[in-house]
Amino acid sequence: MLRSQTKLMDLGRRLCRSIGNNNGSNLTMVEVDDKTGIATLTLNKPPVNSCNLELLLDLNESIKQIERNGSRGLILTSSNDKVFSSGLDLNELHQPNQDRLIAFWRALQDMWLSLFLSRVPTAAAINGHAIAVGCVLATACEYRVMLPGFSIGIHATKFGYVVPPFILISYLSVLPRYIAERALLQGKLFSIDEALHVNLIDEVADGKSDAIIKCAKFIGSFAKTQPDARALTKRQTRAQDVQLLIKDPEGQLRESLEYINTPFFQQGLEVYLAKLKSKSKE
Numbered sequence: 031m032l033r034s035q036t037k038l039m040d041l042g043r044r045l046c047r048s049i050g051n052n053n054g055s056n057l058t059m060v061e062v063d064d065k066t067g068i069a070t071l072t073l074n075k076p077p078v079n080s081c082n083l084e085l086l087l088d089l090n091e092s093i094k095q096i097e098r099n100g101s102r103g104l105i106l107t108s109s110n111d112k113v114f115s116s117g118l119d120l121n122e123l124h125q126p127n128q129d130r131l132i133a134f135w136r137a138l139q140d141m142w143l144s145l146f147l148s149r150v151p152t153a154a155a156i157n158g159h160a161i162a163v164g165c166v167l168a169t170a171c172e173y174r175v176m177l178p179g180f181s182i183g184i185h186a187t188k189f190g191y192v193v194p195p196f197i198l199i200s201y202l203s204v205l206p207r208y209i210a211e212r213a214l215l216q217g218k219l220f221s222i223d224e225a226l227h228v229n230l231i232d233e234v235a236d237g238k239s240d241a242i243i244k245c246a247k248f249i250g251s252f253a254k255t256q257p258d259a260r261a262l263t264k265r266q267t268r269a270q271d272v273q274l275l276i277k278d279p280e281g282q283l284r285e286s287l288e289y290i291n292t293p294f295f296q297q298g299l300e301v302y303l304a305k306l307k308s309k310s311k312e
C-alpha cells in the first residue's frame with residue numbers, strides 16, 4: 031500500500047471515535063475527535079428531533095458521559111439537515127398518562143440543568159430549525175453557530191402556551207431582557223439575520239462542517255484555562271439562573287403539570303396538533 035494511502039486511512043481513523051452512552055439507543059450519538067478531544071453530540075430522532083421522554087433521558091446520559099470521559103468540549107448538533115430540534119414532543123403533553131408525564135417533565139428539567147451547567151465548554155451547531163425547546167437546547171450552550179434559511183425562537187404564546195420559568199431563563203441568559211420579553215410576547219421566530227443582530231446566535235456558517243469547525247474554534251479558545259477553575263466559574267456565573275429549579279424541582283414540576291392538565295391547555299394543544307398533522311399531509 032502506498033504511504034500516502036496509509037496516511038489518509040490513519041487520518042480517517044483518528045478523526046472520530048464513537049462512544050456509547052451505555053443505554054444502547056441511537057437517539058443521540060456521540061463522537062469524540064481524537065485530535066482535539068472535542069465530543070460531537072448529535073440529536074438523532076427522526077423525523078424532527080422532537081424531545082420525547084426517551085430522547086431527553088438519552089441526551090442527559092450522553093451529556094454526562096461526555097463529562098465523564100474527559101472530553102474537552104461538547105458540540106450539539108442534529109443528524110437532520112433541516113431541523114435541529116422541533117422542541118418538546120407535543121404527544122407527550124397531549125392527554126398524558128400522568129406517571130409518564132411526571133417522568134417526562136423531570137427528564138426535561140434534569141437534562142436542561144445538565145446542559146446549562148455542563149463543566150465542559152458547550153457550543154451548538156444549529157443546522158436546521160430550532161423551535162421552542164429546540165431553541166432552549168441551543169441557548170443552554172455557551173456559543174451558537176447557525177446555518178442560513180432556518181428559524182430559531184420560542185413561539186409558545188402564538189399557540190396559547192405559557193412557558194415555565196427555566197425556559198424564560200434560558201432565553202434571558204442570552205438576550206437582553208427587553209428583547210427577550212418582546213420576542214416571547216410576540217411568539218417570535220427569528221430569521222438568521224435577526225438572530226445574529228440581537229446576538230441570539232454568535233456566528234453564521236455556510237454548512238454543517240463549517241459550523242462544527244467554528245464551534246470547535248470557540249471551544250479551543252479555552253485551551254489555556256484550567257478546566258476546574260473554568261467549570262466552577264461558569265457554575266457561579268449561572269448560579270442565579272438555576273436557583274429556582276435546583277431549590278425546588280418538585281414545586282416547579284407540580285406547577286407545570288397543573289398547567290398542562292388544564293382543559294384550556296389540552297384544548298389548545300389538540301387544535302395545534304391537528305394543524306401540524308394536516309400541514310405535514312399537504
Ligand SMILES: CCCC/C=C\CC(=O)SCCNC(=O)CCNC(=O)[C@H](O)C(C)(C)COP(=O)(O)OP(=O)(O)OC[C@H]1O[C@@H](n2cnc3c(N)ncnc32)[C@H](O)[C@@H]1OP(=O)(O)O
Pocket residue numbers: 077078080112113115116117118119120121159161162163164186191192193194286289290306307308309310311
Ligand atoms: C407548559 C408547556 C409549555 C411548553 C412550551 C413550549 C415548549 C415546546 O417545545 S412545545 C413544541 C413546540 N414546537 C413546535 O411547535 C414545532 C412544530 N413543528 C414545526 O413547526 C415543523 O414540524 C418543523 C418546522 C420543525 C419541521 O417542518 P417539516 O420539516 O416540514 O416537518 P413536518 O412539519 O412535516 O413534521 C414532520 C412530522 O413531525 C411531527 N412533528 C413536528 N413537530 C413536532 C413536535 N414538536 N411534537 C410532535 N410531533 C411533531 C409532525 O406532526 C409530522 O408528523 P406526521 O404528520 O405524523 O408526519
